Amino acid sequence: MNLRTIGVIIRREYLNKVKKKSFLITTLVVPILIAGLTVGAMYVMMTTKDKAKTIAVVDGSGIVAPYLQDTETIQYRFVTDTPVDSIKTRLEALGYDGVLSVSALNGETKDFTADIFSQKPFGMEVTDDISDKLDKALEDYRISTYDIEGLDRILKEVKADVSLKAYTVAADGEEKLSEAGVYSIVSMLLGIFIFLFITLFGGMVMSAVIEEKSSRVVEVLVSSVKATELMFGKIIGVALVALTQFLLWIILSGAIIGVAGKAIGGGLLAGTDPEQIAAMAQQMGGSEIDGMNLEAPSDLEVVMSSLRNMNVGQIIGLFLLFFIFGYLLYASLYAAIGSAVENEGDTQQLQMPLTIPLMLGYIIALYAFRAPDSSLAIFGSLFPFTSPIVMIARLPFGVPGWQIWLSIGLLVLTFAGCAWLSAKIYKVGILMFGKKSTWKDLWKWLRQS
Amino acid sequence: MAIIECREVCKNFGEKVALDHVSLQIPEGQIFGLLGPNGAGKTTLIRIINRITIPNGGEVLFQGRPITQRDVEKIGYMPEERGLYRKMKVGDQAMYLAQLKGMSAGDARAALKDWFIRFGIQSWWDKKVEELSKGMAQKLQFITTVVHRPSLMILDEPFSGFDPVNADVIRKEILRLKEEGATIILSTHNMESVEELCDNIALINKSRLVITGGVEDIRRKHGNNNVEVVYTDGDGRHTEVVQNTPGLLQSYLEKGLQINSYRELMPRMNDIFIKLVTEAK
Numbered sequence: 001m002n003l004r005t006i007g008v009i010i011r012r013e014y015l016n017k018v019k020k021k022s023f024l025i026t027t028l029v030v031p032i033l034i035a036g037l038t039v040g041a042m043y044v045m046m047t048t049k050d051k052a053k054t055i056a057v058v059d060g061s062g063i064v065a066p067y068l069q070d071t072e073t074i075q076y077r078f079v080t081d082t083p084v085d086s087i088k089t090r091l092e093a094l095g096y097d098g099v100l101s102v103s104a105l106n107g108e109t110k111d112f113t114a115d116i117f118s119q120k121p122f123g124m125e126v127t128d129d130i131s132d133k134l135d136k137a138l139e140d141y142r143i144s145t146y147d148i149e150g151l152d153r154i155l156k157e158v159k160a161d162v163s164l165k166a167y168t169v170a171a172d173g174e175e176k177l178s179e180a181g182v183y184s185i186v187s188m189l190l191g192i193f194i195f196l197f198i199t200l201f202g203g204m205v206m207s208a209v210i211e212e213k214s215s216r217v218v219e220v221l222v223s224s225v226k227a228t229e230l231m232f233g234k235i236i237g238v239a240l241v242a243l244t245q246f247l248l249w250i251i252l253s254g255a256i257i258g259v260a261g262k263a264i265g266g267g268l269l270a271g272t273d274p275e276q277i278a279a280m281a282q283q284m285g286g287s288e289i290d291g292m293n294l295e296a297p298s299d300l301e302v303v304m305s306s307l308r309n310m311n312v313g314q315i316i317g318l319f320l321l322f323f324i325f326g327y328l329l330y331a332s333l334y335a336a337i338g339s340a341v342e343n344e345g346d347t348q349q350l351q352m353p354l355t356i357p358l359m360l361g362y363i364i365a366l367y368a369f370r371a372p373d374s375s376l377a378i379f380g381s382l383f384p385f386t387s388p389i390v391m392i393a394r395l396p397f398g399v400p401g402w403q404i405w406l407s408i409g410l411l412v413l414t415f416a417g418c419a420w421l422s423a424k425i426y427k428v429g430i431l432m433f434g435k436k437s438t439w440k441d442l443w444k445w446l447r448q449s
Numbered sequence: 450m451a452i453i454e455c456r457e458v459c460k461n462f463g464e465k466v467a468l469d470h471v472s473l474q475i476p477e478g479q480i481f482g483l484l485g486p487n488g489a490g491k492t493t494l495i496r497i498i499n500r501i502t503i504p505n506g507g508e509v510l511f512q513g514r515p516i517t518q519r520d521v522e523k524i525g526y527m528p529e530e531r532g533l534y535r536k537m538k539v540g541d542q543a544m545y546l547a548q549l550k551g552m553s554a555g556d557a558r559a560a561l562k563d564w565f566i567r568f569g570i571q572s573w574w575d576k577k578v579e580e581l582s583k584g585m586a587q588k589l590q591f592i593t594t595v596v597h598r599p600s601l602m603i604l605d606e607p608f609s610g611f612d613p614v615n616a617d618v619i620r621k622e623i624l625r626l627k628e629e630g631a632t633i634i635l636s637t638h639n640m641e642s643v644e645e646l647c648d649n650i651a652l653i654n655k656s657r658l659v660i661t662g663g664v665e666d667i668r669r670k671h672g673n674n675n676v677e678v679v680y681t682d683g684d685g686r687h688t689e690v691v692q693n694t695p696g697l698l699q700s701y702l703e704k705g706l707q708i709n710s711y712r713e714l715m716p717r718m719n720d721i722f723i724k725l726v727t728e729a730k
Binding site for chain 2: 225
């Protein structure tokens, strides 16, 4: 191996890719997308939907009025002098978003029916809210008809609502509030990202190999450098492109989320008094209005606590490590496949044996975030062709150190073996022209060199 | 002295034999023609000399010792199937290929500037390769083959794709490089340029070496030893083709004829090529 020439190859591969417009575009678009989604979610969470809906109520039962109190999202107007039918045809003119019609109480069944009419459909949030309130009105009415003293209080006491708090206990006995849901989401995201990156950058190596072969420049190149040097220069060059892109993505996403988050947060704070913020925070926390479990930690608190519990540094470090070796393993195989074809369209069939384990890894990863310690997940996280994806998906749940190191060891060994085989195929393949190659040809080349 | 010596070089791809015990010497400082029909094994031999392909048997000596990877820096190779990165700028491309041949960036830039000026193509430096015409790309390819001042140049069909004017430019450059001491292996089907340029040749057919040696010797050997004599007698000028024998001219003079010219009649390389290749069938 001639390090100087490999350096020249890496440099060209890197600069060539990084200077491309497509690199600039993906580098800019992805963080904007990520940041957009994050900020958008924040925005939706922090702002009240749209302006409050005004709903006319024609109450035939005479019992619902006390329950339909105005809220931030719905305002009720009780109408007594106009029949429903004439309101529902003139909603807009009357300034209503909808009209709720409650039938008269049926004394026997202690029941009523309710209909709501609107021009634009209401969201679930509105209909569920009204439905809940009508239920409550009817329940209270029914309770009152039993005429048992204190029944109201008794029922309230009977009603149970246990909030299960999940803690993870560290070896030192420190208890941390955790939430399986948060781990699952982080795990799923990591799995998806590593799967996408390996496919994306592995494919990039394959395209680069095909480009050199189809433009025939490869024969000139291998008359100057060894085929193996060319292959590894290319793989390393693309790896550096990937790392550059990661770095830019992390920096840009962080910057955009930071700036936009501050702008949105600041804007909201400016127009709201502290009490409202507190109320909003409580709402976001999902605490029950009846105040029965106010001590329960809010969802936000659990999310933050769970995120803090994960060793972010370790996860990022291992993500990079597994990405690099997973990429190297697959990129060397992609290079071998690229060497066998002259145009990208012919890769479909040859790519199958690479796509299948990658997909399998992805599927096991999806399973792993539900059962991170199942034997399938453990197998998947050790088997080198799926381990980068599955192991990274298991990481947020905590994986014993020996499994991580065993997995990395197996991955590195498999990479070395596959790189050796790929180089043999590559050497012969890049100079084979004219015929569409199959796996059988690749096998032949392997034995030939 | 031979810059390249092949000793019993063999290469097979699976069952197929591409080269069968080929031994030949390529003398330093000369132009060597590598001839043979398509599929004879020329490209395989060239790739073995370039160390692109490793032979199954035999050995290749470069300047008297077994060839190593470092020696390829002293070789320049222009394959028959030309190839450049289409999306790369001309200058970057030439710099890259020169650096792969071991030149420093500074040396490469200076040498390339000289060549671009010599060919009058300075304005191409920032163009993309895909913007060049076929002939222009050929010129660039030639430059990238010779820019690192190789002591051995292997040119596979160097004139194909050039118009007569540019083909002549390349022909002159090849002769100039030879004058400067370089050795050139010319693989071509163009027998005229073999006669014109080559000092020695090797003919390969069906994986085997058929003949190797000096062009003149080979032509003479395959001739019928005929000479063309132009003489003048009382009736005027006559041209006669006769078998060359010792004392032939003497016999003319003794008859009192005036000899205007006398030349050996040698067969064309083209005919020798066809004869040797079809004989083998």
